[in-house]
Amino acid sequence: MNNISGETRRPGRIEVVCGSMFSGKTEELIRRMKRAKFAKQRVEIFKPSIDTRYSEEDVVSHDQQHIPSTPVDSSAAILLLSSDIDVVGIDEAQFLDDQLPAVCNELAYRGIRVIIAGLDMDFQGRPFGPMPALCAIADDVTKVHAICVRCGALAYVSHRLVDNDRRVLLGEVNEYEPLCRECYQKALQDDGHKPAADTATSYE
Numbered sequence: 001m002n003n004i005s006g007e008t009r010r011p012g013r014i015e016v017v018c019g020s021m022f023s024g025k026t027e028e029l030i031r032r033m034k035r036a037k038f039a040k041q042r043v044e045i046f047k048p049s050i051d052t053r054y055s056e057e058d059v060v061s062h063d064q065q066h067i068p069s070t071p072v073d074s075s076a077a078i079l080l081l082s083s084d085i086d087v088v089g090i091d092e093a094q095f096l097d098d099q100l101p102a103v104c105n106e107l108a109y110r111g112i113r114v115i116i117a118g119l120d121m122d123f124q125g126r127p128f129g130p131m132p133a134l135c136a137i138a139d140d141v142t143k144v145h146a147i148c149v150r151c152g153a154l155a156y157v158s159h160r161l162v163d164n165d166r167r168v169l170l171g172e173v174n175e176y177e178p179l180c181r182e183c184y185q186k187a188l189q190d191d192g193h194k195p196a197a198d199t200a201t202s203y204e
Helices: 025-038 076-080 100-109 131-137 181-190
Strands: 013-019 043-048 070-072 087-090 113-119 140-144 157-160 176-179
Touching: 013 025, 013 100, 013 131, 025 043, 025 087, 025 113, 025 140, 076 100, 087 100, 100 113, 100 131, 113 131, 157 181, 176 181
Parallel strands: 013 113, 013 140, 043 070, 043 087, 087 113
Antiparallel strands: 157 176
């Protein structure tokens, strides 16, 4: 009953669900959005238009859960499309522009609950897109973890399996694997790269 009644009337707030690939971020976003719908709230979920891996319109998790969404090219479009909405969901937020934190703040100040899911780090272990700023302004941050496919520990980062240095590269199990810190260091050595701890990393 707490879960149900807790969604019926809430002040504007920002919730971030972050982690590596295959950690359940989208599943958690869908779960929260469906619970809000069950509480008869008006909900709308958005995703970057470039994310067409499973569907051009639906938000789809790796385990094939799905929910209808509205693809957007910019975070500003979310403001224009969020009138008369109680809960806004945003998936794959790392692919949106740096105005997203300001947009989410504006929505929260309007009394809207904003739920965001996204990768906190890219394949090189660097903070990804607007996610660091979103975590900073969020009322609540949930970090979820995949399981390292090499040792079974909690995963730390999404290791890229293909030889491509583009920061944005959509992919699934054939392109990425979740690894813990130790296995990630070993993977970098196997790939012929310096371990992350030995590399001067810029977060700009």
